[in-house]
Amino acid sequence: MKNRFTILGCGSSLGSPWITNFKGNLKKNIKNIRTRCCAHIQKGNLSVLIDTSPDIKYQFLKNKIRNLDSIIYTHEHADQTAGIFEMRPFYWQNKSKIPIYGSRRTIKALKKSYSFCFVEKQGYKPIMKAKIINKDFSIKKNNTKLSIKAFDVNHGLIQSTGYVMEKIAYISDCNKIPQKNLKYLNNLNYLILDCLKINKHPSHFNLDEALSLINLTKPKKAILTNLHTDLDYFEIKKKLPKNITPAYDGLSFEY
Numbered sequence: 001m002k003n004r005f006t007i008l009g010c011g012s013s014l015g016s017p018w019i020t021n022f023k024g025n026l027k028k029n030i031k032n033i034r035t036r037c038c039a040h041i042q043k044g045n046l047s048v049l050i051d052t053s054p055d056i057k058y059q060f061l062k063n064k065i066r067n068l069d070s071i072i073y074t075h076e077h078a079d080q081t082a083g084i085f086e087m088r089p090f091y092w093q094n095k096s097k098i099p100i101y102g103s104r105r106t107i108k109a110l111k112k113s114y115s116f117c118f119v120e121k122q123g124y125k126p127i128m129k130a131k132i133i134n135k136d137f138s139i140k141k142n143n144t145k146l147s148i149k150a151f152d153v154n155h156g157l158i159q160s161t162g163y164v165m166e167k168i169a170y171i172s173d174c175n176k177i178p179q180k181n182l183k184y185l186n187n188l189n190y191l192i193l194d195c196l197k198i199n200k201h202p203s204h205f206n207l208d209e210a211l212s213l214i215n216l217t218k219p220k221k222a223i224l225t226n227l228h229t230d231l232d233y234f235e236i237k238k239k240l241p242k243n244i245t246p247a248y249d250g251l252s253f254e255y
């Protein structure tokens with residue numbers, strides 16, 4: 001199997017359009033139909049998911065992902081976690097609990113909100129085992145090993161986790177990266193970065209802030225994600241340099 005990274009969803013917390021069919025400034029185009037943020041990395045036969053969005057079942061079916069070995073969580077917000085319940089078939093398929101990885105605070109919040117995944121409830125078996133991450137950790141399957149660096153980033157009033165693996169950084173929810181953690185963004189092939197809106201926002205980078213971080217860290221390529229309804233794919237793309245692109249659902253690359 002080829003090594004591949006896929007943006008399963010690139011929309012902000014309500015996706016686009018919203019449930020009310022609100023579309024903001026978005027023109028009618030498939031690249032402006034956005035499910036909630038999460039991503040998938042395939043390394044050899046190892047299949048790892050980053051976050052379980054409320055759209056996860058549709059995202060797996062659309063991208064033909066049939067196996068899952070582990071899940072990494074960026075933080076506990078509902079748009080990154082609410083699809084956790086959909087993971088049960090992988091527990092049955094793997095015949096073992098699905099390992100999930102996250103910071104101490106994220107794991108604590110997941111165990112509180114989704115206790116049925118971790119302890120037996122009303123006769124239903126738990127489907128997950130939680131692992132609190134260190135700065136460096138790895139996920140292994142047979143001879144395949146995915147090495148991951150994890151670091152805190154500011155996301156409004158909480159901290160979410162940024163991840164770097166295979167020279168790809170994934171930072172979907174962030175309004176500031178602490179100075180001491182900028183070193184993790186050196187020499188990247190891809191920087192996948194939060195870019196919520198044109199206007200400033202207290203919990204997310206806006207377009208100007210995302211572009212200045214890209215300018216500072218100089219990845220070979222950058223992909224903007226967590227896009228709100230004021231960021232039309234084609235409008236933004238034509239203004240960006242060639243090595244920076246807005247994400248769209250299903251954007252994937254071999255690495």
Ligand SMILES: [Zn+2]
Pocket residue numbers: 075077155173
């Ligand atoms: Zn969030």
